Amino acid sequence: MRNAFSRHLRLIVENATEVISIxxxxxxxxxxxxxxxxxxxxxxxxxxxxxxxxxxxxxxxFFHAWELRGRYPQIxxxxxxxxxxxxxxxxxxxxxxxIVDGKLLAARGAWGFFPANAVGDDVELYSDAKGEHLLATxxxxxxxxxxxxxxPYEALADFVAPRTSGRRxxxxxxxxxxxHDLPELCTRFEKDHDDYRSILAKALADRFAEAFAEWLxxxxxxxxxxxxxxxxxxxxxxxxRYRGIRPAPGYPACPDxxxxxxxxxLLDAPANAGITLTESLAMxxxxxxxxxxxxxxxxxxxxxGRLGKDQVADYARRKGMALHEAERWLAPNLGYEVDGTGx
Numbered sequence: 295m296r297n298a299f300s301r302h303l304r305l306i307v308e309n310a311t312e313v314i315s316i317x318x319x320x321x322x323x324x325x326x327x328x329x330x331x332x333x334x335x336x337x338x339x340x341x342x343x344x345x346x347x348x349x350x351x352x353x354x355x356f357f358h359a360w361e362l363r364g365r366y367p368q369i370x371x372x373x374x375x376x377x378x379x380x381x382x383x384x385x386x387x388x389x390x391x392x393i394v395d396g397k398l399l400a401a402r403g404a405w406g407f408f409p410a411n412a413v414g415d416d417v418e419l420y421s422d423a424k425g426e427h428l429l430a431t432x433x434x435x436x437x438x439x440x441x442x443x444x445x446p447y448e449a450l451a452d453f454v455a456p457r458t459s460g461r462r463x464x465x466x467x468x469x470x471x472x473x474h475d476l477p478e479l480c481t482r483f484e485k486d487h488d489d490y491r492s493i494l495a496k497a498l499a500d501r502f503a504e505a506f507a508e509w510l511x512x513x514x515x516x517x518x519x520x521x522x523x524x525x526x527x528x529x530x531x532x533x534x535r536y537r538g539i540r541p542a543p544g545y546p547a548c549p550d551x552x553x554x555x556x557x558x559x560l561l562d563a564p565a566n567a568g569i570t571l572t573e574s575l576a577m578x579x580x581x582x583x584x585x586x587x588x589x590x591x592x593x594x595x596x597x598x599g600r601l602g603k604d605q606v607a608d609y610a611r612r613k614g615m616a617l618h619e620a621e622r623w624l625a626p627n628l629g630y631e632v633d634g635t636g637x
Contacts, residue, residue, distance in 0.1 A: 322452070322592065324459040330518040330589055332464055335423075337406035339566045342509060344394045344401055344472070350505035350512075352532045356386065359497050389494050398479050399499060401506050403470030404566035405514065405587075410465040411457035415449045416612060417465060418457065419560070425462055430556050432465070432586070433613050434548065438629070439599045450547055450586070453539075453593040466514050466587025468540070469563040472502035473579025499581035507583040508532075511540050514587050539593045542585035544575075546597035549627050550620075551575040552613070557584055600629030 353366035360382055362375050369379045393399050408419040408429065417432040418425075436449035446452075455463035476499045483492040508531055515521025520537055530536070543553040554575050563569045569582050577584065601624060610620035621632050 322590070324455050324461060327455065327461070328520075328591065329455055329461055329463050330520050332407040332466075332514075333517045333519070335407045335409065335464070337404055337561055337566065340401075340403045340405065340470070340510065340513075342401055342506070344397075344399060344502060347401060347472070347502055347505040347509050348394070349528050350508040350531060351501050352504060352508075353383075353501070354532075355504070356497055356501050357382070359500070385490075386494060386498060389491060390498055393479075393495070393498065399472060399476060399495075399502065400474040401470070401472040401502060402474055402568050403468060403506060403510060404561040404563055405466060405468035405470075405510055406561065407464050407466050407514075407517070407587075408560070410454055410463050411459075412451040412454040412463075413457050414612075415451045417451050417454050419465060423462065425457070430560055431612075432553060432556060433550070433609060435550065435598045435601065435609060435624075435627075436605065437596070437599055438602050438605060448596050449598075450541055450588065453588045453590040464518075464589070466589075467557050467561055467585075468507065468510055468514075468587060469558060469561050469567045469569050469577075469582065469584035470503060470506040470510055471567055471569050471577070471579050471582040472506050473499045473581030474568055476579060476581060496581070499579075503581040503583050507540065507585070511536075511538070511587065514538075515589075518589055520589070537591050537593075538587065538589045539595055540585045540587050541595065542583065545585075546599075547595055548586075549598055550609075550623055552615075552623050554584060557586075598627060601627050603628075603630050 357364060357366060357369055357379055362369065362379050362382070364372050364375065364379070370376055370383065372379065409423050409425055410417055410419050411425060415434050415436055417434065419429045419432065421427045421429040434450040437447045441447065454465060455461045476495060479495050480492040483489070483495065512521065512531065515524065515536060515538060524536060526536060541547045543557065544551045552575065554571055558564070558571060561567065570578050572578060606620055606624060606628065607617055610617045613620065621628060
């Protein structure tokens with residue numbers, strides 16, 4: 295397999311009018327790039343009423359959780375599973391109204407913007423607009439598996455202006471939850487021997503948490519300025535027909551869950567959002583979502599895929615982490631057998 299990381303190309307061409315970053319054929323003209331400046335920097339806390347989140351709920355994954363495959367609302371008329379889907383949806387709507395009207399669950403989250411620049415495959419976050427005071431560093435991974443033609447080998451850092459460009463960018467962070475009070479609600483149902491409604495409540499809390507992330511992303515685009523005149527429908531939002539992405543640690547573009555530690559520290563998520571991390575870096579409450587907010591018009595989701603030992607070793611070095619620990623957290627993405635020596 296061709297090792298893209300070993301051949302990783304970064305060429306900075308600078309003159310009076312142009313700065314172009316070339317990364318394995320991935321080209322962005324940073325001199326001409328639109329780098330929006332958000333209306334604030336720092337951290338804010340949000341506690342929206344659940345009713346405000348309802349327009350942002352994507353119901354399709356709700357049915358998938360019950361092993362009913364299809365897209366909402368078409369699934370309700372599916373000749374094979376439509377009847378079951380309609381019954382489930384009716385039960386969900388009844389419980390949803392009870393939860394919203396009775397304020398049985400609470401949504402709470404923290405988010406913020408930070409001045410930022412890419413330095414190699416890392417993203418530096420600063421406490422000041424001039425970038426003189428390093429606040430924290432986010433670490434990203436680059437694709438390595440061989441691609442055909444001129445397809446670029448991507449990393450999330452590609453979508454943040456390099457420090458060498460001389461231009462300051464901004465990155466957003468967020469952590470939101472809609473699972474507060476869920477254990478008490480489920481316990482109440484289970485005491486009544488109503489396991490069905492307990493499971494239903496957990497599924498609805500998950501939908502509210504994802505809706506909260508979508509609601510907050512819309513707020514972020516508005517605060518960045520470019521999202522104020524979007525005019526997008528609920529379906530447009532669900533299909534992500536907007537500028538920017540919100541990649542999350544643990545997902546294909548950012549498979550390392552340990553990046554949550556930096557995110558949670560910067561947001562003070564336990565105090566501001568009521569969200570904590572377990573030893574395995576799962577979020578509690580379980581109905582929680584966290585991630586980054588990237589605004590570049592060409593930012594998109596991708597999968598890092600399999601990684602060679604050279605990049606994992608470099609990644610561990612950048613994070614100040616032992617190689618064996620990095621291999622443990624990145625185990626699903628390793629493209630090689632771990633020798634067990636930790637070297």
